[in-house]
Amino acid sequence: MTTVHTVPQTARADSPVVPSFAVIPGSQVKEVLQGREKTVVEVVEATYRLHGAGRTVNPPSSFLRFPDRPTARIIALPASLGGEGGVDGLKWISSFPANVASGIPRASAVLILNDPVTGYPFACMESSIISAARTAASAASAADRLSRGRPRPARLGFVGAGLIARYIHTYLEGTGWSFDAIGVHDLSPDSAAGFRTYLEQSGAVGRVTVHPSAEELIRLSDLIVFATVADRPHITEPSWFRHNPVVLHVSLRDLAPQVLLSATNVVDDIDHCLRAATSPHLTERLTGNRDFLLGTLDDVMAGRVTVPAGRPVVFSPFGLGVLDLAVGGYVYDEVARSGELRVIDHFFHELSRHG
Template sequence: MTHLLSATPEPAAPRPASPPTFAVISGKQVRQALGGREKELVELVEATYRLHGAGDSVNPPSYFLRFADRPSSRIIALPASLGGTTQVDGLKWISSFPDNVRAGLPRASAVLILNDHDTGYPFACLESSVISATRTAASAALAADWLSRTRTRPRRVGFFGTGLIARYIHTFLAGTGWTFDTIGLHDLSADSTEGFRGYLRQAGATGQVTVHDSAEDLIRSSDLVVFATIAGRPHVTAPGWFEHNPLVLHVSLRDLAPEILLGAANFVDDVDHCLQADTSPHLVEQRTGNRDFLNGTLCDVMLGRAAPPHDQPVVFSPFGLGVLDLAVGKYVYDQVARAGELRLIDDFFHDLRRYG
């Protein structure tokens, strides 16, 4: 008699996996893959916010590496996993060293690691300062669009901080159809302001450009205010400056005093992420003991669950989600791969045989 176990077919042996590859994608390649695609990238960021809002992502809290001997500097780890059709995991490792600016270097530098969904093997390392700036600017442009759909569309924009992030945000606003009658600039660095003016001339920006010596003048003369500074604590404290109810893209997160947020309608990208690390919204929560001052997330607005009012300033405070970096990074990887320009590192993974 045939033994019972012998009648059970043996499970098929797993198919041998293809040897994993590892690519390095330079900043130049990243810029080439992203340049001139503002509308497409804003749509990608919107789709990623919707995936995140639907729970098809994992976005743990960011980890801040700080230094006793360099208190103004930090390096941040943003792990994340994105579902949908992207199906990728990874980590952004981004440093912020403000003293770099005095040496003529950008404040921030970053890399992005992409991991394969099925095996966990990292398959690419991308220069990520451009990716980070791109996803930040695309998020800001998306918020400006959605948060102004039920209000008068701003015609006067003011940039408080005129560095790289401000430049990217203007590029994404212009690239998604925004035009302005006036463009106001305010920065503690005259060189930075002049550099931004040069960028505007080169980009063919329309509208009268005005440099404001006073922060109050900039804010009062702008219907759309973009905060893109390196401030570590609130430095704008007068609610009266916002009595004309502007739309505020509070990208740098720590510029506005709690009093201003308490007199405004507040939207964030993710509640738990934004209310940490002494951001301005976090300071409000610490003061009030609750989160009642929040009107919702940007995804809530897109889904019709919340709407910005007409009779208050509207403030968008995005913490910056790692899933956005993954989405943009995978987009870059796919663009470079399709062009046949991946720079693979031969034998990056050396010992792939389990028993040698």
């Protein structure tokens, strides 16, 4: 069984002590995760099983928004992961779309891991890579699980050509996928061209095409990834999906309710996904019920539900904080095992109650 989390040995002692505090930069995070796509997918799937079994705590995310910067937000995702070892923590992730015009990524993040015995944090790590990796691993798992029982997708299409799209492509290839054709559509011609160059230079198998419209890409793709910054639905025509593709609706707000109502819908967590004006949330508002949902990805993995082959299937993952904890815990383990953990001496100073 894949171990999905850890805490420092000092925190496991019979007499609790304050754990050491380490900082793990992005370079170490990337070094640990690169080339280990199959392992990260296993970590994510194990975490979905723990979550489905009720062995996690995953409160609603908190959104910090700004009246003077309406497109920007910072989100706090607190969570607690049970199972062997156990770990608590928080991801603090910002989304500033205006960054893209300056040539820097839209999102930045840190992840704090807390010792469940004392509550003290024992690590702070760069987390935009962890966030992208767990998102991509979730998408790769869904692509595999939801395409079973139907012809394996041979034409991959990306609507949105940023960092998340790149990571999802990496995780699909890293878990054994190959495609006859890859399509790209982005409102920014520069982003679409840059992603096409990345795909070609990465040695992606299959013809790479930049499509002028989302409609053309959707109609010509069997596996479709939505990885945009859309804040409201912009895809409204169910007939574009008449060929019954598998849709990874990672950005959550691209598809109009009428599209979801014509499809089989799977989410990562029902209560989390049906909030914050996501497409599933808007569909619930429209219909007054949740009957349009088949279930969760964990339900599919466990065989509690069966995905029909004769309809489009849409996976809409809200993104669970416990996934960040699990992947972050895996990274912490690997860095500690390598002997390269960067411990900050005397980070906690006031350690006596009475001075």
